[in-house]
Amino acid sequence: MTVPAGKYGVLMGRTGSGKTTILECILGLRTIETGTIRLADEDVTRLNPAMRGVGYVPQDKALFSKMTVREHLAFALSIRQASNSVINERVDDLAESLNISHLLERTPRGLSGGEQQRVALGRALSFRPRVLCLDEPLSALDSETRKQMCQLLEDISRKEQVTTLHVTHNVDEARQLADCLFQLVDGKIEPLETAIKTT
Amino acid sequence: MSDGPEADRDNKSDHTSAARNVSVSNTAFMVSLGIIGGTYVSLIVAMLVADTWYMAEKSVNAAEAANSWTKLFVENPIAAALTDRKIRYSIWLSLTSCTLSAVFSLLVAVPIGYLLSRHQFRGKRLLDAVLDIPIVLPPLVVGLSLLILFQYRPFAWIARDVVYQLPAVVLAQFSVACAFAVRTMKSTFDHINPRSEQVAITLGCSRAQAFGSVVLPEASRGMMTSFTLAWARSLGEFGPLLIFAGATRMKTEVLSTSVFLELNVGNIEAAVAVSLIMILAAVTVLVITRRWGLRDVTV
Numbered sequence: 001m002t003v004p005a006g007k008y009g010v011l012m013g014r015t016g017s018g019k020t021t022i023l024e025c026i027l028g029l030r031t032i033e034t035g036t037i038r039l040a041d042e043d044v045t046r047l048n049p050a051m052r053g054v055g056y057v058p059q060d061k062a063l064f065s066k067m068t069v070r071e072h073l074a075f076a077l078s079i080r081q082a083s084n085s086v087i088n089e090r091v092d093d094l095a096e097s098l099n100i101s102h103l104l105e106r107t108p109r110g111l112s113g114g115e116q117q118r119v120a121l122g123r124a125l126s127f128r129p130r131v132l133c134l135d136e137p138l139s140a141l142d143s144e145t146r147k148q149m150c151q152l153l154e155d156i157s158r159k160e161q162v163t164t165l166h167v168t169h170n171v172d173e174a175r176q177l178a179d180c181l182f183q184l185v186d187g188k189i190e191p192l193e194t195a196i197k198t199t
Numbered sequence: 200m201s202d203g204p205e206a207d208r209d210n211k212s213d214h215t216s217a218a219r220n221v222s223v224s225n226t227a228f229m230v231s232l233g234i235i236g237g238t239y240v241s242l243i244v245a246m247l248v249a250d251t252w253y254m255a256e257k258s259v260n261a262a263e264a265a266n267s268w269t270k271l272f273v274e275n276p277i278a279a280a281l282t283d284r285k286i287r288y289s290i291w292l293s294l295t296s297c298t299l300s301a302v303f304s305l306l307v308a309v310p311i312g313y314l315l316s317r318h319q320f321r322g323k324r325l326l327d328a329v330l331d332i333p334i335v336l337p338p339l340v341v342g343l344s345l346l347i348l349f350q351y352r353p354f355a356w357i358a359r360d361v362v363y364q365l366p367a368v369v370l371a372q373f374s375v376a377c378a379f380a381v382r383t384m385k386s387t388f389d390h391i392n393p394r395s396e397q398v399a400i401t402l403g404c405s406r407a408q409a410f411g412s413v414v415l416p417e418a419s420r421g422m423m424t425s426f427t428l429a430w431a432r433s434l435g436e437f438g439p440l441l442i443f444a445g446a447t448r449m450k451t452e453v454l455s456t457s458v459f460l461e462l463n464v465g466n467i468e469a470a471v472a473v474s475l476i477m478i479l480a481a482v483t484v485l486v487i488t489r490r491w492g493l494r495d496v497t498v
Contacts, residue, residue, distance in 0.1 A: 027397075027401050028401075029397050029400070029401070049397075049400045049401050050400055050401070050402075050403045050404060050405060052401070054401060055401070055402075056397075056398055056401045058394050058397075058398060060392065060394060062392050062394035062395045062397070062398045063395075064395055064399075064413050064416075064417070065417055066416040066417055066419070067416075075399070075402055075412075076402040076403050079402060079403040079404055079408065079412075080403055123398075123402070124398075124401075124402075126402075127402065127403065
């Protein structure tokens with residue numbers, strides 16, 4: 001499976017087919033026995049997850065309950081010991097792009113599903129990752145919010161110019177977002193037709 | 200099989216009747232639960248009320264005998280206990296030793312609880328079982344085992360400074376309280392989504408950074424519960440203390456030992472007064488745990 005740089009790849013598969021496991025391998029959270037994982041021509045197969053530069057939005061969002069939205073967006077840059085001005089600029093920029101500027105001082109508790117999803121997306125994008133991995137990011141949203149999030153994902157991936165791998169079992173979602181589409185069947189990844197975007 | 204409105208009416212009637220039956224049996228069930236639970240709750244409340252009533256009765260009798268109601272406030276058994284040098288020492292030692300024991304318990308419970316909750320390793324079930332031993336062992340056996348342990352090297356080298364000395368008080372309390380703290384911390388970490396930690400690692404954290412900046416803050420309420428449980432458990436510890444630290448007045452005497460010593464000399468008023476002080480401390484801890492700690496931790 002190869003996703004060209006800056007493109008939006010979608011991996012489809014049934015529930016339990018191993019989509020999340022593949023993401024975990026790319027993220028380095030799970031070791032692989034055979035094969036290689038290359039990001040921008042660099043072999044990262046044995047690289048520590050922290051060194052891979054892959055942003056991750058898990059299915060359950062896994063927000064940090066004790067942190068404010070601002071702290072979520074600043075977290076990765078704080079770990080990298082970026083200066084306050086750089087952090088603030090990035091946080092404000094992301095918050096505006098994701099339309100969560102009004103939520104910056106709130107904690108995840110009480111945020112709607114869509115708002116939490118945007119915070120998780122902002123947290124993953126904050127350190128300008130080489131690749132963004134999205135695990136069923138729209139599965140728990142109602143149809144209206146899902147449409148809005150689809151549009152947001154499209155806009156933000158274009159704006160950030162980040163290579164994205166989005167796993168889902170939803171065909172409509174895949175059609176709207178994918179530059180290249182893959183399917184996971186019986187443990188094997190097969191490319192489907194490319195550039196099937198309907199928009 | 201009948202059709203039409205009549206049949207519908209019959210069916211509705213059957214359903215209503217069934218629902219009523221369920222309702223009746225449910226009421227009986229709830230009443231049974233209420234009686235069983237209420238009996239135990241009544242026993243707990245009755246014990247506390249009896250202690251307080253006994254103390255109030257003795258105070259009023261003393262005031263009536265002295266024909267001075269002002270003495271009700273200055274010469275009641277609790278006031279007398281609080282002015283007794285020996286009891287004040289045991290209060291001070293209890294507060295200090297329980298706090299030290301709870302701090303040590305938390306320092307041990309956090310890493311062990313995390314290890315048990317997050318990692319699979321050989322011997323995990325054995326470790327899990329070993330950690331339950333202090334909970335199920337009779338308290339006297341814990342004390343005796345500690346005493347025997349300090350007969351052998353390397354513990355024997357420091358036995359003179361530990362056994363029947365102040366460190367023995369803390370060690371005896373810690374030996375039991377820590378097991379409860381570990382159980383609480385394991386349950387706390389079980390409740391924290393491991394995915395948060397994984398996300399933190401993908402954001403650039405080392406394992407230690409992810410633990411310190413994401414897991415520990417999320418575990419703060421559990422740590423509070425763990426600390427207070429260990430503290431309360433240490434306060435109530437008696438058996439291991441008696442065997443391993445002794446019951447020397449003004450030396451290794453804590454509140455539970457004071458109750459024992461006062462009872463031994465027939466001073467029931469003082470024993471009940473110290474018990475009430477312990478109840479007050481325990482209730483305070485309980486309130487703190489309920490207010491700021493986890494409410495759904497299973498130990």
